[in-house]
Amino acid sequence: MTQWGRIAADGTVYVRTAESERAIGSWQAGSVEEGLAFYALRYDDLAAEVGILEARIAGPSADPKAVAATAGKLRASLETASVIGDLAALDARLAGVLERVQGRLAEQVEAKVAAAAAAADKKRGLVEEALRLATSTDWRVTGDRFRAIVEEWKSIRGVDRKTDTGLWEQLSAARRDFDRRRRAHFADLDRQRDEAGEHKARLAAEAEKLTDADDWGPTARRFKELMAEWKAAGRAGRDVDDTLWARFKAAQDAFFARRSEALSARDAELSGNLAAKEALLAEAEALDAGRDLDGARKRLRTIHDKWEKVGRVPRESMGALEQRLAAVEQKVREAGTTSRHVVVTESPLVVRLRESVTKLESRLARARAAGDDKLATETEQALTTQREWLAQAEQSGS
Secondary structure, three states, rough: OOOOOOEEOEEEEEEEEEEEEEEEOOOOOOOHHHHHHHHHHHHHHHHHHHHHHHHEEEEEEOOOHHHHEEOOOOOOHHHOOOOOOHHHHHHHHHHHHHHHHHHHHHHHHHHHHHHHHHHHHHHHHHHHHHHHHHHOOHHHHHHHHHHHHHHHHHOOOOOHHHHHHHHHHHHHHHHHHHHHHHHHHHHHHHHHHHHHHHHHHHHHHHHHHHOOOOOOHHHHHHHHHHHHHHHHHHOHHHHHHHHHHHHHHHHHHHHHHHHHHHHHHHHHHHHHHHHHHHHHHHHHOOOOOOHHHHHHHHHHHHHHHHHHHOOOOOHHHHHHHHHHHHHHHHHHHHHHOOOOOOOOOOOOOHHHHHHHHHHHHHOOOOOHHHHHHHHHHHHHHHHHHHHHHHHHHHHHHH
């Protein structure tokens, strides 16, 4: 017999409890000591199971619910366990395991609540960011960020349904507002591009019509105006813009190439005229009115006729040439006034200047009628100079 059980004379095995004792089996196979040892060994096995549960609940990765289920079954089995040992001690140990289980469950609930709060805070942070992004105009970057926010949202778990739904509605509203504004922006941009394309198509068509124009000044100014309109029209679609620009540029280049050739030819003509008038001046300046006044006058009239037929010279040379010729005419006129054989009724310079003024007035009228502003400006300046010289010549001869 031991402290925790006995085997009766008839072989019945009893275990002692706090209240009394109860029969747990029968032993007929050997001595009483062997029977008691057998049932004590079964108690040790049961105690080992309790020890395993104690170790499990102490571990950081324990599943409290699983431990609680096993401990509950094991504790309930103590009332019918066929073992000899301190069952009250095992019951107390299992009660301790279940108490630890409750503590771990409370910790899990607390951790779950804290995790849910942290997850909700993360989602609130995403909502706040989404609300700020809703007014952004950085369309590509913000669109990418909204997609990243949604993916991050999906990875955050543990928020209660009500809170999660409310926060998601706020985020979705911000995203919809941004998408609406982005669609409106690009729709307006497409409209502007279409309008720019139509405008530039009209500009390219007009430029192509101006390619063969010969009124260099007005057409060049119009091309400048078309270029200003082109720049102000904005961008069309890339392919459309490139195609229209190629048309516009080709027309512009063709016109200015023709103008450059024409102006080069005109410059060459003016340079030739300048050389011709300089040769006539050299001849006029070589006249000796004092020796042969009549011959000088006759030769000067011939020079005058050739001078008018030569045509225009570069504007920067016009004044000096006229002054040199006027000086020759003045010299011949003065020689005539001192001669006893010549009576001068009117200065040849005055006559020539009057003819020149008349011709310039006709040229100015033609230039204005043709819309050649550059020629009109040059002619008007030359006309002003000729009128001043005529007034001076008339005053000197009076």
